[in-house]
Amino acid sequence: MASELTYRGGAAPGSASDGGEYSPKPSKPLSWLTRAARYAAAEHRPVFALAGMLLAAALFSLYAPSASSSDASSGRAVSAAAATFSHLSSLPSSASSLHGSAGGKVPLGLRRRALRVLVTGGAGFVGSHLVDRLVERGDSVIVVDNFFTGRKDNVAHHLANPRFEVIRHDVVEPILLEVDQIYHLACPASPVHYKIGARFLLTSTSEVYGDPLQHPQVETYWGNVNPIGVRSCYDEGKRTAETLTMDYHRGANLEVRIARIFNTYGPRMCIDDGRVVSNFVAQALRKEPLTVYGDGKQTRSFQYVSDLVEGLMSLMEGEHIGPFNLGNPGEFTMLELAKVVQDTIDPNARIEFRPNTADDPHKRKPDITRAKELLGWEPKVPLREGLPLMVTDFRKRIFGDQEA
Numbered sequence: 001m002a003s004e005l006t007y008r009g010g011a012a013p014g015s016a017s018d019g020g021e022y023s024p025k026p027s028k029p030l031s032w033l034t035r036a037a038r039y040a041a042a043e044h045r046p047v048f049a050l051a052g053m054l055l056a057a058a059l060f061s062l063y064a065p066s067a068s069s070s071d072a073s074s075g076r077a078v079s080a081a082a083a084t085f086s087h088l089s090s091l092p093s094s095a096s097s098l099h100g101s102a103g104g105k106v107p108l109g110l111r112r113r114a115l116r117v118l119v120t121g122g123a124g125f126v127g128s129h130l131v132d133r134l135v136e137r138g139d140s141v142i143v144v145d146n147f148f149t150g151r152k153d154n155v156a157h158h159l160a161n162p163r164f165e166v167i168r169h170d171v172v173e174p175i176l177l178e179v180d181q182i183y184h185l186a187c188p189a190s191p192v193h194y195k196i197g198a199r200f201l202l203t204s205t206s207e208v209y210g211d212p213l214q215h216p217q218v219e220t221y222w223g224n225v226n227p228i229g230v231r232s233c234y235d236e237g238k239r240t241a242e243t244l245t246m247d248y249h250r251g252a253n254l255e256v257r258i259a260r261i262f263n264t265y266g267p268r269m270c271i272d273d274g275r276v277v278s279n280f281v282a283q284a285l286r287k288e289p290l291t292v293y294g295d296g297k298q299t300r301s302f303q304y305v306s307d308l309v310e311g312l313m314s315l316m317e318g319e320h321i322g323p324f325n326l327g328n329p330g331e332f333t334m335l336e337l338a339k340v341v342q343d344t345i346d347p348n349a350r351i352e353f354r355p356n357t358a359d360d361p362h363k364r365k366p367d368i369t370r371a372k373e374l375l376g377w378e379p380k381v382p383l384r385e386g387l388p389l390m391v392t393d394f395r396k397r398i399f400g401d402q403e404a
């Protein structure tokens with residue numbers, strides 16, 4: 001079966017840049033106009049579009065003078081027009097602007113239309129939170145997941161929603177879907193085969209920096225990765241995925257985005273998958289000792305999942321390819337993290353030291369200057385605020401609702 005993911009949006013794939021990561025995509029003056037014309041022609045709807053525009057303009061000019069933000073009727077009129085025309089507009093650059101303002105003076109054509117978005121790995125920890133936000137902003141969402149580490153429970157609350165679908169499928173097999181955007185979270189990462197069109201966001205990882213010799217890590221740093229170690233399949237796999245993503249961009253004009261995600265935590269994480277935050281939280285709740293590998297002085301930065309989701313969406317909607325570090329620059333040693341977990345769950349929780357695992361990085365801290373400047377993004381939730389939210393969820397899942 002041939003694989004084909006067809007772009008439904010108006011945006012024509014941008015011309016391939018020379019592949020210089022970090023550089024903004026070449027600006028496309030009046031690209032929205034081109035997209036508008038192309039869409040109208042492709043869909044054979046110019047007549048409807050014109051009629052809608054005239055109707056909307058008439059209504060808008062009728063109501064506009066009194067159209068305060070509380071004027072519900074004019075708001076609806078503008079919304080109706082926008083529903084007809086939003087596909088002609090350029091995408092806004094921030095998630096918050098996607099909702100528009102109810103009833104205010106909204107320039108015609110500025111509202112975005114609902115997109116059809118594919119989230120591979122959408123039943124997993126990060127993916128399911130991303131799905132929540134996309135559904136909330138009005139998009140139609142298709143989750144493709146083989147439930148290798150993800151859970152149906154993570155997306156069960158959307159199953160009755162007609163704008164939501166979940167497909168059990170392994171991404172190494174081709175699949176035919178029509179979408180505007182692809183968030184690729186399914187891991188192990190595999191190149192998704194598709195026809196050019198949809199904008200493709202790869203969730204890479206801070207592991208591409210290996211055991212870094214530069215601190216904090218900036219995106220221009222090429223990393224220090226052991227190519228034959230026990231962690232190499234993940235680290236080098238993600239590095240290869242970045243390479244392939246950029247090759248598709250350069251060679252096939254594919255619109256791509258690359259996020260390098262640093263340690264992320266929050267509700268719905270796998271309980272026993274060995275990541276340090278979930279380990280400590282589950283151990284403290286079960287009254288088991290917190291296992292610290294090595295001397296506990298190695299550092300990590302912990303990002304709350306809602307901050308990551310905002311970052312992913314800003315990246316997808318913006319004009320910059322990346323790679324971008326998405327992480328919280330707050331840096332903690334493992335012993336400091338254990339202390340936060342003790343303070344949050346059980347001050348008497350014991351710490352047990354174990355021999356360190358191979359190739360465990362000594363330091364990890366993202367430099368997020370680039371994301372701040374180009375995406376207007378930075379994390380907002382500090383560890384001491386985010387951790388209790390995760391603990392509530394873990395308590396519920398480990399002990400059941402009654403003791404939550």
Ligand SMILES: NC(=O)c1ccc[n+]([C@@H]2O[C@H](COP(=O)([O-])OP(=O)(O)OC[C@H]3O[C@@H](n4cnc5c(N)ncnc54)[C@H](O)[C@@H]3O)[C@@H](O)[C@H]2O)c1
Nearest residue numbers: 121123124125126146147148149150170171186187261264
């Ligand atoms: N959580 C973090 O701290 C972190 C850090 C760096 C990078 N990332 C990346 O972010 C992405 C999401 O991570 P997560 O923490 O939500 O992990 P997760 O394990 O909770 O989610 C991954 C999802 O992908 C699905 N999946 C795996 N292989 C698949 C396949 N072949 N076909 C279809 N579905 C498949 C799993 O069932 C699961 O639902 C991954 O690509 C991961 O490498 C996460």
